[in-house]
Amino acid sequence: MKTEINYKELESCNVLVVGGGVAGVAAAVSASRAGAKTILVEKNTFLGGMATGGLVTPMMKNALDAKNILTKGIFIEICDRIVKADGGATFEDGNPGWFNPEIYKIILDEICTESGVKLLFDTQITYVKKENNILNEIIIFNKEGFSSIKAKEFIDATGDGDLMRLSGVSFESNEHQAMSLRFMMSGVDINDFAKWLEENDHSDDSPVYRLNNGDILLTSAFTYEKDWTLRPFFEDAIKNGDLTKEDANYFQIFSVPGAYDLIAFNCPRIHSVIASEHSERSNPERNTLDPLKAEDISYVLIQGRQMIKRISKFCKKYLPGFRKSYICQIAPLVGIRESRRLIGQYVLTKEDVVSGGKFEDAIADSNWPIDIHSLKLKAQTSNLKAPKVGDYYQIPLRSLLPKENEVKNLIVVGRCLSATFEAQGSARIQANCIAMGEAAGNFAAKRIKQGIELRT
Numbered sequence: 001m002k003t004e005i006n007y008k009e010l011e012s013c014n015v016l017v018v019g020g021g022v023a024g025v026a027a028a029v030s031a032s033r034a035g036a037k038t039i040l041v042e043k044n045t046f047l048g049g050m051a052t053g054g055l056v057t058p059m060m061k062n063a064l065d066a067k068n069i070l071t072k073g074i075f076i077e078i079c080d081r082i083v084k085a086d087g088g089a090t091f092e093d094g095n096p097g098w099f100n101p102e103i104y105k106i107i108l109d110e111i112c113t114e115s116g117v118k119l120l121f122d123t124q125i126t127y128v129k130k131e132n133n134i135l136n137e138i139i140i141f142n143k144e145g146f147s148s149i150k151a152k153e154f155i156d157a158t159g160d161g162d163l164m165r166l167s168g169v170s171f172e173s174n175e176h177q178a179m180s181l182r183f184m185m186s187g188v189d190i191n192d193f194a195k196w197l198e199e200n201d202h203s204d205d206s207p208v209y210r211l212n213n214g215d216i217l218l219t220s221a222f223t224y225e226k227d228w229t230l231r232p233f234f235e236d237a238i239k240n241g242d243l244t245k246e247d248a249n250y251f252q253i254f255s256v257p258g259a260y261d262l263i264a265f266n267c268p269r270i271h272s273v274i275a276s277e278h279s280e281r282s283n284p285e286r287n288t289l290d291p292l293k294a295e296d297i298s299y300v301l302i303q304g305r306q307m308i309k310r311i312s313k314f315c316k317k318y319l320p321g322f323r324k325s326y327i328c329q330i331a332p333l334v335g336i337r338e339s340r341r342l343i344g345q346y347v348l349t350k351e352d353v354v355s356g357g358k359f360e361d362a363i364a365d366s367n368w369p370i371d372i373h374s375l376k377l378k379a380q381t382s383n384l385k386a387p388k389v390g391d392y393y394q395i396p397l398r399s400l401l402p403k404e405n406e407v408k409n410l411i412v413v414g415r416c417l418s419a420t421f422e423a424q425g426s427a428r429i430q431a432n433c434i435a436m437g438e439a440a441g442n443f444a445a446k447r448i449k450q451g452i453e454l455r456t
């Protein structure tokens, strides 16, 4: 039996952005500011994607040194706005990307609405209408049922490349990083913990930075591979049965600007090794977790919340300053570092990253290392290769464009850019995603303005 889906025509615009993560917001804002009527469709009820819903705070540093930040434009504008809203700060190393995810959501709403972007929350894309190699419209689904939006230019900022998949362009999805489920704890005596860190942590990078207003920015971590200050606590907890080895495999915490008793956790990381031991999985032989499978995402959420239960108890029992702390938020979104990657006009490579590759059509500069969170339990962030000190690599515009003979009016931004698995491990940081979005929005608006003939 063939079922026809009935849908109504909703409206049309110049630029349609699907996905309101940081890349999508930057794309929509720059397109709209360049004069294009822009609509942004987002499946969640807030903007920011991984940054806010995945609780990925802070942004990692993308700078040559404390004074030479490699990403400018909307990235700096966002950081400044978050600071003005009492939810942001610059760390001692010059990184302006420390933020409170809830304030970030509000700022992203503001920057979009002030720039004239029309936001459609709680709306999924379902399929696309394409003629030859031109996209004409997308069919969306929300509480009103199915409807369509027509556009001249389309930007895929879904992180998972949903629009590029539906459009039939080439992509890869063969290797994945480990997923995480991040969370936050309130009621932490940050001052106590900071004092303890200052007395005990003698690593090169300062773990504690006291701002002029008295706020404290701090960070600490534990992995088996490195001799972290927290090691004795983890060893005791495993011995006492309070933590499993998996729980302790990767632990990283940050304080949150403007939130005097809040700690954000970049963990737990959920590994396929544990997954393969999970008897209820329909295919226990499949020794990997796939961020594009609902079954695997469900497993990560359930397993991750159990791990958070144990890790939070561990913090209360073992860590200085955490005695009265409690879980105040578990990320609504699973932390997906990588899923689909476009195979576009240029595929950014590991060699480009490490050798500081430069391009005539560069749209972003970065020196963030190749940061791969391995699926294997013992392997920590396996490969931190970076351009040499003082150098940086570039992302070319062609890494956002599908092949010439595929779709002509689609641009792909953010973590699903055209890059090898290794290169994506560097390019995926928020500063780069924002830079890609900003460039794509401008490029889409320019193509429309120039009236470039898109139809074949």
Ligand SMILES: Cc1cc2nc3c(=O)[nH]c(=O)nc-3n(C[C@H](O)[C@H](O)[C@H](O)COP(=O)(O)OP(=O)(O)OC[C@H]3O[C@@H](n4cnc5c(N)ncnc54)[C@H](O)[C@@H]3O)c2cc1C
Residues within 6 Å of the ligand: 018, 019, 020, 021, 022, 023, 024, 041, 042, 043, 044, 047, 048, 049, 050, 051, 054, 056, 057, 058, 059, 060, 123, 124, 125, 157, 158, 159, 160, 162, 179, 180, 182, 266, 334, 335, 336, 337, 413, 414, 415, 416, 428, 429, 430, 431, 433
């Ligand atoms: C655990 C973890 C730790 C990280 N650590 C850091 C870090 O310390 N610093 C750093 O800078 N970066 C870090 N990153 C990387 C960085 O956060 C992400 O790569 C970046 O935020 C991705 O932005 P994006 O806009 O490309 O995609 P996303 O943030 O994934 O946004 C995609 C958006 O599209 C929406 N969407 C998806 N599908 C559809 C659909 N079909 N219809 C409508 N909307 C849709 C989603 O809801 C979401 O809002 C980390 C990532 C993870 C997961």
